[in-house]
Amino acid sequence: MDPGHENQGSSSCPVYVHNPHLKTMKEDVLYHFNLGTSTHNLPALFGDVKFVCVGGSPWRMKSFIEYIAGELGLEDPKSEYPNICAGTDRYAMYKVGPVLSVSHGMGIPSISIMLHELLKLLHHAHCTDVTIIRIGTSGGIGLEPGTIVITKQSVDATFLPKFEQVILGKNVVRSTDLDTELAEQLLQCSNRLNQFKSVIANTMCTMDFYEGQARLDGAFCSYTQEDKQDYLAKAYASGVRNIEMESSVFASMCKLSGLKAAVVCVTLLDRQKGDQLSGSHQVLHDLQQRPQILVGHFIKTQSLEIQKAVGSGNE
Structure with missing residues (x-):
């Protein structure tokens, strides 16, 4: 069944991954994010995410998280909004409240790699009812x-x-x-x-x-x-x-x-x-x-x- 139709009318919509091999893996390393299921508590870090915004430029996505923090009344003048993926130079990721902001680089190959790992991250974190927007x-x-x-x-x-x-x-x-x-x-x-x-x-x-x-x-x-x-x-x-x-x-x-x-x-x-x-x-x-x-x-x-x-x- 098409997951897009399967979720319609559901009270809680999970993030689907269609890969039976993931269940046999002791650890899933999200290499380009410098995150992993054994090294990080993904549900604790990302389980409350309801909105994901992605865009090409790391600078633009940091700017967005600063902007949305103000819009949601979560702005802290002392906050630095650290890059969660600081251990890698491929992508940048920022989070405030229920919003995750991620850069994807330029072109289909770059965003495809990012999305594979982002979708697995949301799945491992048991996120539900997520809306994702490319800006x-x-x-x-x-x-x-x-x-x-x-x-x-x-x-x-x-x-x-x-x-x-x-x-x-x-x-x-x-x-x-x-x-x-x-x-x-x-x-x-x-x-x-x-x-x-x-x-x-x-x-x-x-x-x-x-x-x-x-x-x-x-x-x-x-x-x-x-x-x-x-x-x-x-x-x-x-x-x-x-x-x-x-x-x-x-x-x-x-x-x-x-x-x-x-x-x-x-x-x-x-x-x-x-x-x-x-x-x-x-x-x-x-x-x-x-x-x-x-x-x-x-x-x-x-x-x-x-x-x-x-x-x-x-x-």
Whole structure:
């Protein structure tokens, strides 16, 4: 049974891992996190996690945990928010209250490795009812820079909603659907904030930043400006409004684990009008804050609802 459907209506949804070999292992070493089931008490450290936010940059994810600490009223002026994965230079991880913030690097291979270990961590910690959101930046198509795209479906470079991976020499195709209810909740949060425009649309996930995204400014380019514009026009016609490099494997792995997942990316430029960023550092920094603001507002709202539900249940 599809875990995504199995969990619907359940009072407590665990994080699924589909690997029978894990049960035979005396220890599971989460190598790239510098964590393990024998060396760390994962349930004690992470068992209260309800929200996980992931993004490419370690700096951005530290910035997010500092921001969400303030939003949830958990801010401590003396707190340093240490990197839980300080023993490795691959990823960074921060935690405050029920929120975990993790960097994933750039591209499908990097986020895939991180997600394998993150999903196992949540599973070993016996976390339930977890919502996971990727926050990041992207190139827009036909949108004003600064627009937030909440992904409806992640599509590949041929505009098909699928993630393909070669396993044991065979091509395995997996779904890239994301949680529609979560996407609508995020859009409603954006409308209430009324600070920037947000849309729900398809996101194209590519294997490359340059030729794979029809850029003209890479070290190699075998197509014309007209070819590029024709391709982007076809992408737009198919429902694509932004391009990034992680959403397909993120969507497929979260769906397999039964997690409510969303992708929230700000567009830094309209790719139909250019390939390179021209805004000032401050402008780009301000745009990158928008996914944090939106997701922070969502988590704050959800946390208050959880507290109310717990309070009414104790009465």
